[in-house]
Amino acid sequence: MRSRAVLAYALGLVLLLTGCGDPARNPSQAGGPSPAAAAPPVSKPTPSPRPTRTSTPKPPLRPLPSTLPVGLDRSSGDRSVALTFDDGPDPRWTPQLLDQLRAAHVTATFCLIGRQVQRHPELVARIVREGHQLCNHSWRHDLNLGRRPVADIRADLLRTNRAIHAAVPNAKVSWFRQPGGRWTPEEVEVARQLGMRSLHWSVDPRDWDKPTSQTITTRVEHAVKPGAVVLMHDGGGDRRPTLTACRHLIPDLKRRYGISRLH
Numbered sequence: 041m042r043s044r045a046v047l048a049y050a051l052g053l054v055l056l057l058t059g060c061g062d063p064a065r066n067p068s069q070a071g072g073p074s075p076a077a078a079a080p081p082v083s084k085p086t087p088s089p090r091p092t093r094t095s096t097p098k099p100p101l102r103p104l105p106s107t108l109p110v111g112l113d114r115s116s117g118d119r120s121v122a123l124t125f126d127d128g129p130d131p132r133w134t135p136q137l138l139d140q141l142r143a144a145h146v147t148a149t150f151c152l153i154g155r156q157v158q159r160h161p162e163l164v165a166r167i168v169r170e171g172h173q174l175c176n177h178s179w180r181h182d183l184n185l186g187r188r189p190v191a192d193i194r195a196d197l198l199r200t201n202r203a204i205h206a207a208v209p210n211a212k213v214s215w216f217r218q219p220g221g222r223w224t225p226e227e228v229e230v231a232r233q234l235g236m237r238s239l240h241w242s243v244d245p246r247d248w249d250k251p252t253s254q255t256i257t258t259r260v261e262h263a264v265k266p267g268a269v270v271l272m273h274d275g276g277g278d279r280r281p282t283l284t285a286c287r288h289l290i291p292d293l294k295r296r297y298g299i300s301r302l303h
């Protein structure tokens with residue numbers, strides 16, 4: 041009995057000494073074990089990446105790397121140019137763009153937003169029917185997706201692919217493109233695990249930034265090289281300047297370089 045009492049006293053002393061030093065590390069802080077669990081190391085709670093709490097604070101965003109991660113596709117894979125169109129499908133612009141591509145007998149890659157896919161599955165069906173390639177562009181164009189927990193990234197990419205497959209069963213989604221090009225290595229890895237390559241670009245005329253069609257054309261013509269991947273948009277805003285620019289760019293790039301699928 042006596043030795044137990046001494047032990048209890050000693051334990052209490054240890055608790056006092058270790059537990060009070062830093063008020064900021066008190067139980068209300070996220071994740072850590074409660075002070076009671078700190079006494080005898082008998083049954084430590086298994087560390088859980090997502091502790092169950094009634095009001096879960098959002099996990100902090102992972103920092104955005106200062107340089108692009110390795111593993112991004114930035115060229116078409118041969119001498120010809122690849123055209124990629126983001127942020128659709130959009131009923132105002134996508135059909136007009138598809139008409140232009142069909143008239144020129146070329147195909148492009150469409151980077152689709154899951155929510156848009158859910159609203160306009162018939163446009164996805166047409167894109168696939170006319171031989172274009174598909175790219176997952178996240179569910180809701182989340183610019184910070186790559187900075188979120190890996191499980192969240194995976195869920196977003198899967199949800200988007202499920203919407204695409206609801207529109208076109210068995211459609212092949214070979215690429216993923218992070219909105220805004222704000223990539224993280226974790227995201228590239230998740231895309232890889234889900235069977236998608238990470239598609240960046242080499243020519244960005246910034247057609248989302250309200251330039252004239254002439255500016256879009258000039259920017260592409262100045263920057264394009266053999267094997268370029270050109271980024272433009274068929275959704276997310278008024279795309280008339282892009283469509284007007286494409287009326288020149290598509291035949292011109294086809295003549296100078298060829299326009300081909302990504303590979």
Ligand SMILES: [Zn+2]
Nearest residue numbers: 126127219220
């Ligand atoms: Zn986008």
